[in-house]
Amino acid sequence: MNYPVWEPPMLGGGLVIGIIAILHVFVSHFAVGGGLFLPITERKAYREKNAALLDYVKSHSKFFVLVVLVFGAVSGVGIWWSIGLVNPEATATLIHVFVWGWAIEWVFFIVEIAAAFIYYYGWDRLDPKTHLMVGWIYFASAWLSLFVINGILAFMLTPGRWIESPSFWTAFFNPSMLPSCVVRTAVSVALAGVYGLVTASTLRDIALRTEVVRYAAKWVLVGTLIIPLAGVWYISTLPPMAREISMGAAPAVTIFAGLSIFFSALVVTFTYFGPYQHPRYFNLTFAFVIAVLALSTTGVTEWVREAVRKPYIIYNYMYANTLRVADLSRVRQQGVLESARFVRHHQVDPLKPLESGREVFRVQCASCHTVDGYNSIRFAVKGWSSDMIEYQLLHLNELKGFMPPFVGTDAERQALRDWLLSLNPQPAPREPGSPGVQAETPAASPGASKP
Amino acid sequence: MNPVIPAPVPIPLPAPAWLVQLLLVFTFILHLVPMNLLVGGAVILSISSYLGRRHTHHRELARRATRAMPPVVAFTITLGVAPLLFLQLLYGQLFYTSSVLMAWSWLAIVLMVMLAYYGIYWFTMQQEELGPRAFWVILLTALLLLYVMKTFVENISLMQQPQDFYARFLAGAVGNYLGSNSPLVFARLTHFFLAALAVAGLGLAILARSWKAEAPELAVWAHRYGLRWFQAGTGLQFLVGLWFLFSLPAEIRGIFLGGDRLATALLVVAVVLAVLAMAAARKSLAASSVAILGTVSLMAVIRHLVRIAYLRPYFDPHTLPVEGQWTVFAIFAVLLVAGIATVGWMLFHFFHPARAV
Numbered sequence: 039m040n041y042p043v044w045e046p047p048m049l050g051g052g053l054v055i056g057i058i059a060i061l062h063v064f065v066s067h068f069a070v071g072g073g074l075f076l077p078i079t080e081r082k083a084y085r086e087k088n089a090a091l092l093d094y095v096k097s098h099s100k101f102f103v104l105v106v107l108v109f110g111a112v113s114g115v116g117i118w119w120s121i122g123l124v125n126p127e128a129t130a131t132l133i134h135v136f137v138w139g140w141a142i143e144w145v146f147f148i149v150e151i152a153a154a155f156i157y158y159y160g161w162d163r164l165d166p167k168t169h170l171m172v173g174w175i176y177f178a179s180a181w182l183s184l185f186v187i188n189g190i191l192a193f194m195l196t197p198g199r200w201i202e203s204p205s206f207w208t209a210f211f212n213p214s215m216l217p218s219c220v221v222r223t224a225v226s227v228a229l230a231g232v233y234g235l236v237t238a239s240t241l242r243d244i245a246l247r248t249e250v251v252r253y254a255a256k257w258v259l260v261g262t263l264i265i266p267l268a269g270v271w272y273i274s275t276l277p278p279m280a281r282e283i284s285m286g287a288a289p290a291v292t293i294f295a296g297l298s299i300f301f302s303a304l305v306v307t308f309t310y311f312g313p314y315q316h317p318r319y320f321n322l323t324f325a326f327v328i329a330v331l332a333l334s335t336t337g338v339t340e341w342v343r344e345a346v347r348k349p350y351i352i353y354n355y356m357y358a359n360t361l362r363v364a365d366l367s368r369v370r371q372q373g374v375l376e377s378a379r380f381v382r383h384h385q386v387d388p389l390k391p392l393e394s395g396r397e398v399f400r401v402q403c404a405s406c407h408t409v410d411g412y413n414s415i416r417f418a419v420k421g422w423s424s425d426m427i428e429y430q431l432l433h434l435n436e437l438k439g440f441m442p443p444f445v446g447t448d449a450e451r452q453a454l455r456d457w458l459l460s461l462n463p464q465p466a467p468r469e470p471g472s473p474g475v476q477a478e479t480p481a482a483s484p485g486a487s488k489p
Numbered sequence: 490m491n492p493v494i495p496a497p498v499p500i501p502l503p504a505p506a507w508l509v510q511l512l513l514v515f516t517f518i519l520h521l522v523p524m525n526l527l528v529g530g531a532v533i534l535s536i537s538s539y540l541g542r543r544h545t546h547h548r549e550l551a552r553r554a555t556r557a558m559p560p561v562v563a564f565t566i567t568l569g570v571a572p573l574l575f576l577q578l579l580y581g582q583l584f585y586t587s588s589v590l591m592a593w594s595w596l597a598i599v600l601m602v603m604l605a606y607y608g609i610y611w612f613t614m615q616q617e618e619l620g621p622r623a624f625w626v627i628l629l630t631a632l633l634l635l636y637v638m639k640t641f642v643e644n645i646s647l648m649q650q651p652q653d654f655y656a657r658f659l660a661g662a663v664g665n666y667l668g669s670n671s672p673l674v675f676a677r678l679t680h681f682f683l684a685a686l687a688v689a690g691l692g693l694a695i696l697a698r699s700w701k702a703e704a705p706e707l708a709v710w711a712h713r714y715g716l717r718w719f720q721a722g723t724g725l726q727f728l729v730g731l732w733f734l735f736s737l738p739a740e741i742r743g744i745f746l747g748g749d750r751l752a753t754a755l756l757v758v759a760v761v762l763a764v765l766a767m768a769a770a771r772k773s774l775a776a777s778s779v780a781i782l783g784t785v786s787l788m789a790v791i792r793h794l795v796r797i798a799y800l801r802p803y804f805d806p807h808t809l810p811v812e813g814q815w816t817v818f819a820i821f822a823v824l825l826v827a828g829i830a831t832v833g834w835m836l837f838h839f840f841h842p843a844r845a846v
Binding site for chain 2: 040041042043044045046054058104107108109111112113115116119120122123126127129130131133134135137138139140141142144145146147148149151152153155156159160163164165168172175179204205206362379380382
């Protein structure tokens, strides 16, 4: 309500963040897991005096640097950029609660980057022991930065005791922080294997390729074995409503949750019967299939994680449209246009009620809906009568658990209703209510929604 | 009409405003060093890559100097995170508003930085294979970086002028604002750009010394060439700096022209240090570097004073409630020291590989 609202057409802010975040998650978990993969494999090569394997680790580290240091780091900054644009209020809140956490993460980030460069440029300069040590330093700092950022992410879904007793510690050590950290660590291990499969599949030496492919496949299998166990623990810490949303209350979310399980099962099956059982026949195409499946798993899982947090951006504290729960009754009384700062008119403009309706939508709904693209509102209200829309607006949060309640004055609600009505051509039978002349709450719910 | 400015978050600051300001300015200085090397370096490399088609020295310079660039990009980004974090903590309600108003060009920075980063790697790893096309790669990279620089200047300038927010909001769809392109912005941008060329020139002169063993003649030439950039960049700065100073609003310019003793003194010292840095350049690179680092640091402080002056009528972070999170801060401070020590340890081994078995 505080900031101007940016409405990226078609995508909506949520999807802008989503696209950047999914790519970042896919790479940043590799940044952690790969950080474990490199020194462990390097050590294995030294122990077995396997020069060919060592060469592989070297070439893998180049790939690692190009993917992780550049794409991983910049896309991470990209998430920060996008959340600040799409939800400045929530970003500012997180920064106030966690600034020292972020500062700590920044220290790890610096060590991580320095270690990655020294590891990569140090192959021929450092003695094996020091080089290996640099590899471990890389992994330690990468994992620690995951540890910190995971606490902040988990906080958004399960702020737990912070709501009553706000402090850094209640916020950071929130209910889902630990299980989520285990899940993410396991994902990192699995993804390290996936990327390992990609680079291993291009090796020319057949004996080496067979060995490394099977070895990388083990990483995938070990990682994916831990995920469901930790996943159950994670889910048990979620707020009940979030669990319901993923398990039937919202069909789209349930489908995606199902897809997440389906894709990960495919990753396991393909890896087990492919590179693990038959490493000889493994090739780059097969590796890409597994990588794409892994990316799809990441994508749908992150999407579900975002979806179950609805209607909140910070659970029980701030709604996705930046309204604080604590401000609800004030805004309800004052009116949403009056409370918002960047609007053209602070009252419904009697001359242009539709424009005011559009403005109410921008301030209150555009964080989750676009007009014509993702989660399109035009589509959502297609075929609805004025009464039906009115009824929905009065019960937004009850009919759909993943929406915040509508807040605002009667005039604002009516302006929004009329604007929503104007989005689609009206079928003839019933006269659409004109502003100012409409029945108040309809007694019966037209086209009763799902329970 | 009162300016429309979002309210700050209703959560107390986790540290007193002076501490956050200190960290903001300090980490910004850390960011400035690699940032200058990156932007100036990309421009100097573009020129050498072009001239290198005929001159062997330039060709060799481009080939060797670019190897230092990947870590420079990485640290420009990494060290840029912290000042932006502290900026958002203190001035979030201003910074987010200006960012949202120019959302598209602001978000584009992410893509531009990514492309520029890959551009640097491409140029570094495949200069030979690229042949004459290498010039286009590095030129495009330099242009991308200039875009990033310009957008930063626009955003940070707008953020300091909250009285313009509402008019900007009314002027068009939120997110489509491309910047004021005002003389002030260009003066500021040119000022930064020249600084980047100068610092990168000095960096080149220092780097060239490490080529002495392998390519003595090139090392001497590149050393001199780098210093020429440094001196030309710094020398021109006396004009551009004045231009910048005089495009500031009179009441803000005034504080540096005697209106505020501390501010005036800082500016004078910064300028004197720059003169000394130029004078010392041929004799002692170390002395010159220390002096110019002093100038850069003071300029960062001065820049902060300018911000405070701009915002005085609208917002003073010292009025925000504070509830220090001192334990976490202490952990941060300890980890920062430990982190620097770790990096130092790694660098030591990297540059003293003699002990290798």
